Amino acid sequence: MPDVELRAPLHLLLHVLVPVALARLCWPRDWKRAALWMLAAWVIDLDHLLADPVYAPGRCSIGFHPLHTWPAILVYAGLALPKKTRWFGIGLLIHIALDGIDCLLMQASHAT
């Protein structure tokens, strides 16, 4: 299992690559706008500023930071439905999914 020195940069990279790749794949004619909206979803990481320390490599953000809890995730799913906010909503859900994968890797590496 990748350790934290590898996991943190990989995680940041995925936060950029996945939205851009999805935008190119699903909305090839409008991918730049779609990618920008999905990248804008990164703002929810501002809730990390409320935590102390702001960043802890071994901490799972899902269920810990206020914008990474289930009520917030339900709102994001709702945002993904109307056409106007769809890209932003999808971006938020991608963000949560990537953070969730990070948590799973974290737990897996703790278990060994």
Ligand SMILES: [Zn+2]
């Ligand atoms: Zn996050």
